[in-house]
Amino acid sequence: MVMVAVPTLLALLGLATTASSTALTTLLSPSERLCFYADVDKAGEKIGFYFAVQSGGSFDIDFEVKDPNDKVLLDGQRERQGDYVLTANTVGEYTFCFENDMSTLTDKLVDFDIMVESEPRREAPAKPGQLAEQTSALEENIFRLNSLLMSIKRTQKYFHTRENRGFSTVKSTQSRLFWYAVFETLGVITMAMLQVYVLQTFFTKTARRYRV
Numbered sequence: 001m002v003m004v005a006v007p008t009l010l011a012l013l014g015l016a017t018t019a020s021s022t023a024l025t026t027l028l029s030p031s032e033r034l035c036f037y038a039d040v041d042k043a044g045e046k047i048g049f050y051f052a053v054q055s056g057g058s059f060d061i062d063f064e065v066k067d068p069n070d071k072v073l074l075d076g077q078r079e080r081q082g083d084y085v086l087t088a089n090t091v092g093e094y095t096f097c098f099e100n101d102m103s104t105l106t107d108k109l110v111d112f113d114i115m116v117e118s119e120p121r122r123e124a125p126a127k128p129g130q131l132a133e134q135t136s137a138l139e140e141n142i143f144r145l146n147s148l149l150m151s152i153k154r155t156q157k158y159f160h161t162r163e164n165r166g167f168s169t170v171k172s173t174q175s176r177l178f179w180y181a182v183f184e185t186l187g188v189i190t191m192a193m194l195q196v197y198v199l200q201t202f203f204t205k206t207a208r209r210y211r212v
């Protein structure tokens with residue numbers, strides 16, 4: 001059985017999860033542009049960028065990612081969702097922008113996540129008396145576990161997006177059915193009133209003709 005001290009285990013967990021993450025939800029009005037920012041302290045850090053349009057129109061949005069030198073790293077038009085990993089070669093402030101320029105009437109609800117993650121060190125601090133093989137095996141298991149957790153997180157985001165889009169579609173369909181029923185009812189009432197008016201006019205003219 002492999003025995004590892006608690007401080008070493010915590011240190012390894014820290015290596016696997018050294019990251020700063022920002023998960024937000026924002027609402028973009030028609031023709032609105034919103035930008036968000038993330039700081040990178042040293043070159044070589046990984047930037048994870050995820051977004052998904054939860055509701056509004058065709059569930060699409062324009063996006064753009066720039067480095068501190070205003071160089072466009074990523075961009076897209078009418079995208080429903082995206083999941084990207086970038087390597088930050090320049091230290092400074094990175095810009096993440098969403099634009100609802102294609103829509104003139106519909107708001108767009110966007111769920112996004114910006115994560116800046118440092119590259120983990122492969123060598124783990126080992127105390128005297130511990131075997132390097134044991135530490136290495138534990139480290140590999142922790143990195144594998146971290147990868148599985150990230151995969152589960154992405155799957156949860158995917159189902160969350162599908163659920164929101166399904167709810168938005170159902171809500172839109174209910175609204176359309178309601179107004180269709182209202183207009184159909186108004187049409188039936190109008191036709192009934194016209195028929196009554198036509199029949200009343202016909203019988204009135206007929207009665208006058210027979211009187212004469």
